[in-house]
Amino acid sequence: MKLIKLRISVIIPTLNGANDLSKLLNQIKVQTTEIDEVIVIDSQSTDDTVQKALQLGAKVLQIPKHDFDHGGTRNFAAKKAIGDILVFMTQDAVPYNNHTIENLLLPLANPETIVSYGRQIPKPGTKITDQFLRLYNYPQQSLTKDKKDINAMGIKTFQNSNVCAAYRRLEFNKLGGFPNPVVSNEDMLFAAKAIMAGYKVVYAADALVLHSHNYSYINLFKRYFDIAASLEHEPIIKNVGRAEAKGYDFLIEQFKFLRENNRFLAIFQASLEAIFKYAGYKLGEKNNCIPMGLKKYLGLNKNYWDRQLRNKC
Template sequence: MKTISIIIPTLNGEQELSSLLPLIPKREDIELIVIDSSSDDKTREIALTYGAKVVKINRKEFNHGGTRNLALKEAEGSYLVYLTQDVLLYDESSIDNLVKAFENEKVAITYGRQLPHSNAKVFGSFARLFNYPDKSSIKSLGDKELLGLKTVFSSNSFAAYRKEFLTRVGGFPDNVILGEDMFVASKAILEGYSIAYVSEAKVFHSHNYSILEEFQRNFDIGVFHSKESWILNKFSQPEGEGFKFVKSEWQFLIQQGLVHLIPLSIVRNAAKFIGYKLGKKHKNINAFWVKKISMYKSYWNYN
């Protein structure tokens, strides 16, 4: 009987898996599941080399929630650890440190600390430092007034779930543009469970998004918040957290002697804000342009 199921959705992940999989513990109580979206490289061959159960799906069928639900049905473990292919485990204790938080019976979800990759640029690095501090915490409904939307912040790039809980709430939403982790985290908090942030469980994971990519991603976040407005109604609007982020980013740039990057910061954050607001109003935008400016364009093939 497996205790931990490690689940990785992949697409042309040959290079990333070659670095990620060697650090995953090889034990009888751990199974590895790869849900592959019709890769054109050796992703599946590499996964099989490391003993993974490989499930192949059509690339057009990938969805942030539905694809992870396929793995939920395949998994034997009591605890499900979800990774993305572009993370790199900090060390071989990363998985065990993440799952250890389930010793607290109130915890339904845990997520770990994401550190910037070695090639991370300044804005990508700061985003990781802001969202993933070096101090662990446990969040519950009582933190809603203080934390707002951060109460239900989590990340399926490196998160774990009690299988019993995830199954009982129906898994992830089958068709979301992104935010499947926040969707389930919100359900957990509202049902009286807790979410553990485990700073001792670490991975390397960051993005060097361009201004256009920041705009596109935040457009998609706006779409998600528009479609799942119950989350904002329960946990407040995100604008306050956005202003806090900008202020902290400027302080970081000043401390690092990078004051000359503040104008670029203004442009980047303006792009995020505009993208988010447009995403919230996506129903008023022509379908051609919605797909054009979205980051996850395949979502619109069925919506």
């Protein structure tokens, strides 16, 4: 199967992303791989996201903001796409160079590989704790993962990324696409499903994309609340290894990194971040015991919890 003959669709969910979208779409235009279409699926932006997308040649799909779902919205756009390969990106990501998509697609030449995801490079101005997060989760060496790696890698076997990832459409559809509804982690949940079905997932370290966050402590709490709640969709992830163990390893390596770079004040910051992450994650694990109306204040994805509450009523 030669990728050069396959059609490529890039899918980007957006909400008030005008400030970032121009950079992303312009960089997609100069990729060495020909892109057959770019689909922007917008959730009622109040800025000029839609206008910029249209001006730069993207197809635009629009949905009500309250209908956005990390899995369902991407599945909807995938059904409208013409591509044999589906590349999902986020509005705040920018290809690092003009080879990003080309390098992202190369692993899909192996028919056993269903998805490949790229390496995230922190943007200028990113706080050092998030810089380390990108270094830790996205190293310089590429990696192919399948079911035989679960014993050694545990939960990291299923790492994936919605920031920049390419999927074989046929196999993506065969496995039912992303879980829906889902509050977070649709990428990781799909990777778990794919690996358990016998497919491979590839981390393509040469597919570079600029992406990072500067989350506040409160938003870190909310993000990890949603992450823990999302794992209820795929118990296999929790069964192969406790996320806390990987969290401890991450924290130890982060402290070493900060100490080696003489960022001693940042060690205090990293400790506070760890407390908020852990508290959010542990509470998220118990989300079934929390009143539905309260969850939208505890999680980052407020629309998801609002929708769950409406469906319950």
